[in-house]
Amino acid sequence: MKELKHLNKYFKKYWLKLLLGIFITIVARVFSLIMPSYVNKSIQAIEDFISNTISVSEAKGLLFEYILIIIGAALLSGLFTFLMRQTIINVSRYIEYDLKNEVFDHYQFLNLNFYKKNRIGDLMNRISEDINQVRMYGGPAIMYGIQTITLFVCLIPLMFIKAPTLAAYTLLPLPILSVLIYQISKIIHKRSTKVQEYLSTLSTFTQESFSGVAVIKAYSLEPKINTELSDLALEGKNTSMDLAKVNAWFFPLMILLIGISNIFVIYVGGKQYINGEIATIGIIAEFILYVNMLTWPVAIVGWLTSIIQRAEASQKRINEFLNVQPTIKNEIEEATPVTGNITFKDVTFTYEDTEITALKNTSFNIKAGETVVFLGKTGSGKSTVLDLVARLYDVSSGEILIDGVPIKELNLNSLRSAIGAVPQDAFLFSDTIANNIRFGDENASIEEIVSAAKKAVVHENIEGFAKKYDTVLGERGITLSGGQKQRVSIARALLKNPKIYLFDDCLSAVDTETEEEILNNLKQLSQNRTTLIVSHRVSSAKNADKIIVLENGSIIQEGTHEELNNVDGYYKELYIDQLSEKE
Structure with missing residues (x-):
């Protein structure tokens, strides 16, 4: 016994x-x-x-x-x-x-x-x-x-x-x-x-x-x-x-x-x-x-x-x-404020289950209020960057600093409370649409929820349902289309109004016109908010303060749209290809 x-x-x-x-x-x-x-x-x-x-x-x-x-x-x-x-x-x-x-x-x-x-x-x-x-x-x-x-x-x-x-x-x-x-x-x-x-x-x-x-x-x-x-x-x-x-x-x-x-x-x-x-x-x-x-x-x-x-x-x-001990531990009891400066210093990260090295000696700096887009092929390490910022994993080597403080020395609850994340695979609960958006702020009024939905360009879709915002979703949001799920997930993050936005390829299932409208809204909302966007589309990157291109876990290009479009490389090729497709 x-x-x-x-x-x-x-x-x-x-x-x-x-x-x-x-x-x-x-x-x-x-x-x-x-x-x-x-x-x-x-x-x-x-x-x-x-x-x-x-x-x-x-x-x-x-x-x-x-x-x-x-x-x-x-x-x-x-x-x-x-x-x-x-x-x-x-x-x-x-x-x-x-x-x-x-x-x-x-x-x-x-x-x-x-x-x-x-x-x-x-x-x-x-x-x-x-x-x-x-x-x-x-x-x-x-x-x-x-x-x-x-x-x-x-x-x-x-x-x-x-x-x-x-x-x-x-x-x-x-x-x-x-x-x-x-x-x-x-x-x-x-x-x-x-x-x-x-x-x-x-x-x-x-x-x-x-x-x-x-x-x-x-x-x-x-x-x-x-x-x-x-x-x-x-x-x-x-x-x-x-x-x-x-x-x-x-x-x-x-x-x-x-x-x-x-x-x-x-x-x-x-x-x-x-x-x-x-x-x-x-x-x-x-x-x-x-x-x-x-x-x-x-x-x-x-x-x-x-x-x-x-x-x-x-x-x-x-x-x-x-008896399994969490590897991600909250070492700091008192609350620590977060403004949004993010620094990666020679960060290397290897996934424990697959032993795949997703990032290799990666270094970059993002100032508070900047919008940075990460581009690259599948498996280049883009999503890993966002996971590390949210401290869902700890780095294998190197260091991540938030506002100049090592990420492990921040109160974990304070860090994650300052982040509004939209994952690549949008997860919705078996609840009403209103309550799914309200996950961003449990005290939000219905007016605030509707405002967030409008900014995520999903309000008209919701209004088209018989019960509107009281529509109960199936498991994992099966009632909605892929694009609708992504936009409801974006509305949830916008309602939270955090210091740091993490968007992980969250516009892949929407058309280019809707994407353009959402990006314009994000540009206005992300003033004084650090925004990290993972994407495969150049359209998401054109107005960014900085673009970082990753390949096999390493940075191969970094700069603005104008700077990268004026030099031969992955970004310019991607831009030309996607411009031709659009035409």
């Missing part, structure tokens, strides 16, 4: 509720132990009446008194059982809530390489199915475990006090059951881990299939996907069946061994009563009730073992991600 030690901090947090729940559990079990002894006393009263020791009225009075006590004890036991669930089970939900928040918060702090190495379906499964398995340990396992321990601690000594020999025979099967459970639990742990790993694989497969349904339909891949899912489902069935076969041993073993205990009670108890070793036959009835009271706790031992083993396997999977 070493992996489950991670939950100890939550048990400490809710120790008062847990302590109260444990006390209520013990009280509930103690009240439930009253019934068997009073059943014994009721039978004794009947025996006394038959032997003429007491009268009919006395016997009736005793029976009425004992029945009331039995009913009262049952009612109190039921009440405390209800309160027990309201405390301990509630604590398990609090722990589930806290653990999900902890995992989700940790996910958000992990760097992009983590998400390149791990599949979304697996991440989702660990924060949902795995945490649900852990919750069962934090609630039901504790509750039923305390019940079982209380019954064993109270009941077994009581049985030995009343009839030692009969108690010894009655409890004889229990150690055998304990040994069998121990052996089976080891197998359960291994198979539970396989089941959870399979669920992650299934979540990943289905999530990717649903996200890529357009490609699947376009290429008529439905039969292939169905076959793969059938194979995956068959594997899952076999894995789950392997676990179910082991779990299936618990209840038959419990019924068998409890049945043997009942036989011992009837045979040994009957023999002792005949020999006069026990005073009343009621003790046999009392012990039969005791054995049946032990039935559920004995069965629970197996169930608890299964729950704990599953929780251990799931918490181990959760801990694997919680």
